Amino acid sequence: MQKSVEASPATLENLRATVRKVMQLPESEEVDTRTPRQLGAGSLQTVALQFRILQETSVNVEMSELVGDLSIADIAALIDERRPTAT
Numbered sequence: 001m002q003k004s005v006e007a008s009p010a011t012l013e014n015l016r017a018t019v020r021k022v023m024q025l026p027e028s029e030e031v032d033t034r035t036p037r038q039l040g041a042g043s044l045q046t047v048a049l050q051f052r053i054l055q056e057t058s059v060n061v062e063m064s065e066l067v068g069d070l071s072i073a074d075i076a077a078l079i080d081e082r083r084p085t086a087t
Contacts, residue, residue, distance in 0.1 A: 007076030011057075011083075015076045018056065022049045032073045036066050059083055 007015075012032070019031050023045055031039060036046055046066050053061050053075075059082045061075060070078065 005077045005081060007073060007080050011080050012073060012076040014056065015053070015072060015079065018052050019049065019072055022052060033071050035069060035071055036075075039072075041066075053079065057083060 016031055019025070019036070019039065020027065020029060023036075023039055023041055025031065025039065029039075036049060041049065046063065050061060050063060050066055053059060057079050059079045061078060061082075065075065065078065
């Protein structure tokens with residue numbers, strides 16, 4: 001069970017854009033409450049999404065998390081939780 005932590009609006013918006021770009025979804029596609037699998041992500045798209053998240057945020061999201069039951073909003077919260085902080 002995932003903690004009920006919300007992502008920052010900026011993180012969620014950036015992840016929405018990344019998901020739509022990687023999966024070639026229209027802007028109108030509702031993605032927040034759906035998992036990558038529910039959005040139709042195949043294995044190559046999931047790997048591409050994992051790479052883009054790491055590249056854009058310096059956060060590693062495990063493949064098992066991307067193919068599991070986490071929604072896009074949950075993944076955004078996970079990114080915020082793991083994001084390195086400036087010291």
